[in-house]
Amino acid sequence: MMTSTPQSTETTKPTLAVWKFASCDGCQLTLLDCEDHLLDVIGRIDIAYFPEASSAMVAGPYDVSLVEGSITTLSDAERIAEIRRQSKVLITIGACATAGGIQALRNGRDISEFVGIVYAHPEFISTLDTSTPIADHVEVDFELRGCPIDPGQLIETIAAHLAGRPARIPTTSVCVECKARANPCIMVAAGTPCLGPVTMGGCGALCPAYGRGCYGCFGPMEQPNTASLVRWFGQLGLGDREIARAFRSFNGWAEPFRAAADSIETNGIGS
Amino acid sequence: MTARAGTRTIDVDGLSELVDHLWALGYEVWGPRLDNGVIAPGVLRSVRDLPLGWTDEQEPGHYRTRSRDDGARFGYAVGPRSYKELLHPARQQVWTMTRDDAGELTVAMAEPEPVRRAFFGVRPCELAAIAKQDRVLTEGPHADPVYSANRADVLIVAVDCGDPAATCFCPSLATGPRSGPGHDLAVTELAGPDPSGRDSHYVVRVGSPRGQAVLDAVPSRPTQPNELAAADVVVTTASEAMTRSLDTDHIAELVYNHLTGPQWNEVAERCLACGNCTLVCPTCFCTNLVDVTDLTGHETTRWRVWDTCFSTEFSHLGPGPIRASTASRYRQWFSHKLAGWIDQFDESGCVGCGRCITWCPVGIDITAELAVMRAAEGAER
Numbered sequence: 001m002m003t004s005t006p007q008s009t010e011t012t013k014p015t016l017a018v019w020k021f022a023s024c025d026g027c028q029l030t031l032l033d034c035e036d037h038l039l040d041v042i043g044r045i046d047i048a049y050f051p052e053a054s055s056a057m058v059a060g061p062y063d064v065s066l067v068e069g070s071i072t073t074l075s076d077a078e079r080i081a082e083i084r085r086q087s088k089v090l091i092t093i094g095a096c097a098t099a100g101g102i103q104a105l106r107n108g109r110d111i112s113e114f115v116g117i118v119y120a121h122p123e124f125i126s127t128l129d130t131s132t133p134i135a136d137h138v139e140v141d142f143e144l145r146g147c148p149i150d151p152g153q154l155i156e157t158i159a160a161h162l163a164g165r166p167a168r169i170p171t172t173s174v175c176v177e178c179k180a181r182a183n184p185c186i187m188v189a190a191g192t193p194c195l196g197p198v199t200m201g202g203c204g205a206l207c208p209a210y211g212r213g214c215y216g217c218f219g220p221m222e223q224p225n226t227a228s229l230v231r232w233f234g235q236l237g238l239g240d241r242e243i244a245r246a247f248r249s250f251n252g253w254a255e256p257f258r259a260a261a262d263s264i265e266t267n268g269i270g271s
Numbered sequence: 272m273t274a275r276a277g278t279r280t281i282d283v284d285g286l287s288e289l290v291d292h293l294w295a296l297g298y299e300v301w302g303p304r305l306d307n308g309v310i311a312p313g314v315l316r317s318v319r320d321l322p323l324g325w326t327d328e329q330e331p332g333h334y335r336t337r338s339r340d341d342g343a344r345f346g347y348a349v350g351p352r353s354y355k356e357l358l359h360p361a362r363q364q365v366w367t368m369t370r371d372d373a374g375e376l377t378v379a380m381a382e383p384e385p386v387r388r389a390f391f392g393v394r395p396c397e398l399a400a401i402a403k404q405d406r407v408l409t410e411g412p413h414a415d416p417v418y419s420a421n422r423a424d425v426l427i428v429a430v431d432c433g434d435p436a437a438t439c440f441c442p443s444l445a446t447g448p449r450s451g452p453g454h455d456l457a458v459t460e461l462a463g464p465d466p467s468g469r470d471s472h473y474v475v476r477v478g479s480p481r482g483q484a485v486l487d488a489v490p491s492r493p494t495q496p497n498e499l500a501a502a503d504v505v506v507t508t509a510s511e512a513m514t515r516s517l518d519t520d521h522i523a524e525l526v527y528n529h530l531t532g533p534q535w536n537e538v539a540e541r542c543l544a545c546g547n548c549t550l551v552c553p554t555c556f557c558t559n560l561v562d563v564t565d566l567t568g569h570e571t572t573r574w575r576v577w578d579t580c581f582s583t584e585f586s587h588l589g590p591g592p593i594r595a596s597t598a599s600r601y602r603q604w605f606s607h608k609l610a611g612w613i614d615q616f617d618e619s620g621c622v623g624c625g626r627c628i629t630w631c632p633v634g635i636d637i638t639a640e641l642a643v644m645r646a647a648e649g650a651e652r
Binding site: 037041159180183188191225227 | 307311335350351539541543545550565566568579582583
C-alpha cells in the first residue's frame with residue numbers, strides 16, 4: 001500500500017509489527033521460515049512494520065508487536081517504551097528479548113574493559129553496562145522462549161491471538177518432549193550432561209535426539225530444580241567451572257540459571 | 272516339578288521360523304532391538320534383529336549396554352521404552368473440526384486404523400503392565416477407542432527373564448520373572464552353548480489356541496525333563512539375583528498413613544519434576560487434550576498427548592495448581608502408583624520393572640522411598 005495511514009487497507013485485519021533490538025535476527029527469520037504458514041499469516045494479518053521482510057513501513061499504532069532482542073543502549077530503552085505505547089499486545093520472542101541473551105554475560109562485569117578490547121575506537125561506543133530483557137523495561141503480554149524460537153510455537157501464538165484464546169506453550173521439561181519422540185535419555189544411557197531436566201521444552205528435544213546434551217535454549221522450565229541437577233553433574237564428573245558455564249549461556253541471565261551459576265561459583269557444587 | 276502338557280522345545284532355527292511365520296500371518300512383528308544405545312522395542316524383521324551378544328547394566332540413573340559372549344538373545348532386562356508407545360501412543364489425533372464459509376461446523380472423528388501386531392519378547396513385567404492398562408483403558412463404561420483398536424489384534428510372545436537388572440524387583444509384585452497370564456506363547460531361553468556345545472534353545476509354553484496354532488507351524492519337539500528343570504533354574508536364578516524389593520504388606524494403609532512428614536520434602540530436594548518416571552512407566556496412562564487451531568480460523572484439531580502428574584498444569588483448577596509443590600506432585604505419583612491404584616483397580620499400579628529408578632536422571636528409587644516409609648512406621652510403633 002502506498003499510504004502511511006495505519007490500517008488503511010483492510011480494516012478488519014489486525015496489524016503486526018516486528019521489532020529488533022540487540023540480537024542476531026534469528027528469531028525474526030523464524031517468522032520468515034514459517035514457509036507453509038506464511039501465506040496464511042499474511043491472509044489474516046497486515047504486516048505493517050517488518051524491515052527484515054518488507055520496505056513498506058506503516059506507522060503505528062499496531063495490534064500486535066513481536067519484539068526480538070535485548071536492551072543494551074539508552075536509546076533502545078527509550079525506543080521500547082515508545083513501541084509499548086504504540087502496541088495493543090506486545091510479545092517478546094527469543095532468549096535475548098526474554099532473558100537478555102548471550103550478551104547478558106557482560107552483566108556484572110567491567111563493560112569499559114570489554115569495549116576497549118573489542119573496538120578500535122571505543123570512544124564511538126555508547127552502551128549500557130547491562131543487557132536486559134524487554135520485561136525489565138516495559139510490560140510484556142507474552143514471552144515466547146527459545147534460541148531461536150520454534151516456528152510451531154510462533155504460529156501457535158499468532159493463531160491463538162487471532163482466535164482469542166490463550167496460547168498453548170507448555171512450561172514442562174525438555175524430557176517430556178524427549179520421551180514423546182522415544183529418544184533414549186543421553187544422561188542416563190551415555191553419561192552426557194544435559195540441561196533438559198531443568199529446561200523448558202519447545203524445541204522438540206532437538207539436541208538430545210542427535211546425542212547432544214540440552215544447552216538450555218528455551219530457558220528455565222517451571223520450578224526448575226537446578227541444585228539437584230548440579231549435584232548429579234558433579235557425580236558424573238563435571239567440575240564447578242564446567243557446570244557454571246553450562247548455565248551461563250543464552251539464558252544465563254534468567255534468574256534460576258543465573259542463581260545456579262552464581263551459587264556454584266560462590267559455594268561449589270555442594271554434596 | 273509337574274509335567275507340563277504341550278510344552279515344546281525349539282532351537283534357534285525354530286525361533287527364526289516363528290518370527291517368519293508371524294510375518295506370513297500378516298503380523299507386524301515388534302521385539303527388542305539394540306537401537307541408539309538402548310535395547311527397546313522395534314520392528315523385528317527376523318530373528319537376526321534380536322540383540323544377540325548384548326546385555327545391559329542398570330543402576331539408579333544409569334544404563335549402559337555391554338557385550339556378552341554367549342548365545343543369549345534375551346540376556347538383558349527392559350529398556351526405557353515399552354509397548355505402551357504402540358498401544359497408548361504419545362500423540363494421537365482425536366478429531367478435526369472444520370467451519371465452512373457459511374459458518375457450518377463439521378466434526379470428523381479420527382478413526383483408529385486396525386493394526387495386526389505381534390509383540391515378540393515381551394517381558395513378564397511388561398505382560399503385567401499391558402494387563403493393567405487393559406483394565407484401565409478397556410474395561411468399565413468408557414473404553415478408550417484408540418487403545419482398544421491398537422490392542423485388539425495383538426499376539427504376544429512373552430520371554431521369561433533370565434538376566435534381570437539391578438533395578439528390577441518384579442517378584443515383589445508377583446509379575447515375574449516367569450511370565451504370567453496374558454501371553455499367547457511364553458518362552459524360556461536356555462542360552463547356549465551348553466557343556467555339550469549345543470546352541471541356545473527355547474522352551475515354549477502355550478497360552479492360547481492362537482499361540483498353539485503358531486507353535487504348531489514351526490518345527491519343535493517335546494521338552495525333555497532336563498530342559499524343564501533348566502528352564503525352572505533360569506527363572507529361580509533370576510528371582511534370587513534381584514536385590515531390590517518392595518514390601519507390599521498393607522502397602523496402601525502404610526502410604527495413606529504417611530501422606531505428611533519430612534520424607535516428601537526430602538525427596539523434593541532431589542526430584543527434578545521432569546516427568547521421566549511417569550513417561551517411562553509402562554502403566555502410567557494419563558493424557559492431556561490439546562486443541563490446535565489453524566491460522567485461517569477454519570480448522571481445529573484435537574490431539575491427545577501423554578501428560579505427566581509432575582507438571583503444574585496437570586493439577587490446574589480454577590485458582591491454580593492444587594499440587595503446586597514438587598513434594599506434593601511426587602507424593603501424588605508415588606501414592607497413586609502404590610496405593611490409590613489398589614482402591615481403583617484392586618491391584619498395584621507397579622509391576623516392578625524398575626524403569627522409574629533407572630531412568631530418573633538423578634536416580635530416585637521408589638523402593639528406597641517405600642523403605643524410608645517402612646522405617647518411619649517402625650519408629651512410630
